[in-house]
Amino acid sequence: xxxxxxxxxxxxxxxxxxxxxxxxxxxxxxxxxxxxxxTQKSGIAKxxxxxxxGEYAIKVR
Ligand SMILES: [Zn+2]
Numbered sequence: 001x002x003x004x005x006x007x008x009x010x011x012x013x014x015x016x017x018x019x020x021x022x023x024x025x026x027x028x029x030x031x032x033x034x035x036x037x038x039t040q041k042s043g044i045a046k047x048x049x050x051x052x053x054g055e056y057a058i059k060v061r
Contacts, residue, residue, distance in 0.1 A: 005030055005057040010048065012055045020052060031059035 004026035005011070006018035012033070013019055018026070035055045039045040050056060 002028070004028060005060050007060060009052075010050070010056045010058070010060055011052070012057060027057075027060045029061045030057035033057050 003012045003014060004016070005028070006013060006021065006023065007025045007027050008023055009018055009020045011018065011020055013026075016026075017024055033055060034044065034057075036042055036045045036050055036053050039050050039053055042050075045051075048056065048058075
């Protein structure tokens, strides 16, 4: 199944609805991905405004 990326949260998800914001606006083009295991200790996660652990895309179009 092709993965989708939420335009708002930047998290990867499947099934057409974002698990965080419940929106259906997703992108299918991105330049990289990053996996946050502990968002509390990650400076990058803070910079991106990520609060939930998971796999996120960077430079989403
Ligand atoms: Zn979202």
